Amino acid sequence: MHVGIDVSATRGYDVAAIDAERRLALLARARDLDALAVIARGLPPEAVVAIDAPPGPSKGLVPGGKRFRVAEEEIHRLGVSLYPVPPSEDDAQPWMREGFATFELFAKTGFPLFLEGPARRSVSIEVYPHLSYLALAGTRRGAASKIEWSRSALRGTVRGLPKDATQDQLDAACAALTAWYFGQDRWVSYGDPREGVIVAPRTGPDLGDTGREADQLALAIDAAGPTPAPAARSAPAPARETPFSDRVLRMVGLIPPGRVATYGDVARWCGNPSAGRAVGTLVGRHAFEVPCHRVVDAGGRPSPAYPGGPEAQARRLEAEGVPFAGARVDLAACRWRGPA
């Protein structure tokens, strides 16, 4: 039995399970950790549980004093973006903390976190559906919508998936499929065992024993096409395969703790210097998914619309060491310069 779990801070847990023939055996929603515990206790002991979330904070192992995890660094280098996990649990986004608790629950239920060594059963593994989709689809998302891309990546590999499956359900199924690949010993991992590794399917041609296995996925991703170009500074914006909203959320996720950006900054990095206003509405709609407290207006003012008020945003920033001048962030001192 291979189980996949999609973690969300607000929508609860989506759980999928597939059998050895990759047939969907379970598709359920658990409202909270208690409900998930009931499912966990019912699993066969030899199951593999794949969870779409980090198991714990960063330990600062990336050279150069970077604060996110080695796994993020390595995967980011592949041209695949993901949310950085901060060193402190307090700085972690709500869904990340749900992830920490989820791994803890499964560890207590008989599925300790897999960190290194040969693939084995009765463990939980960390997965990242976007990376798995990429490995499975063998192509970048392109113009397809996210859900279409996800669906096509799973088509023909997971049997019995409902036609009207939600994105969360697809992600759970994708996690379960990644667990299956792990069970087949067709997998690669990224990151440092000391702070957590992300497991992805190995679908490419077997290159033999030479070379690092992770490089095979890197090759496959390379073959999948170029990384979406970062926003041009002045040239007219070329057609981009990533919708604006995805770019914005990704970008906000990259702002390091202790630094801030303005709405206009984010808009500029996303290729549309005058879309600051739209950036605001977007981060507002995804306030619990990205570290939106690190975005302030051009004057360094926290947002009046921040959940809990601008004071709450200021407190979070101060907790990260962001310097203030009165009620405003000292932009000169801590404004992030943007993605590399």
Add this chain to the structure above:
DNA sequence: CGTCTGACTGCCC
């Protein structure tokens, strides 16, 4: 398709 709505910005008192 238009139309409306914001966690925006720069500019002018």
Add this chain to the structure above:
DNA sequence: TGGGCAGCCAGAC
């Protein structure tokens, strides 16, 4: 400084 105002833009009907 601070408030008012007119553009501006991506999403949601």
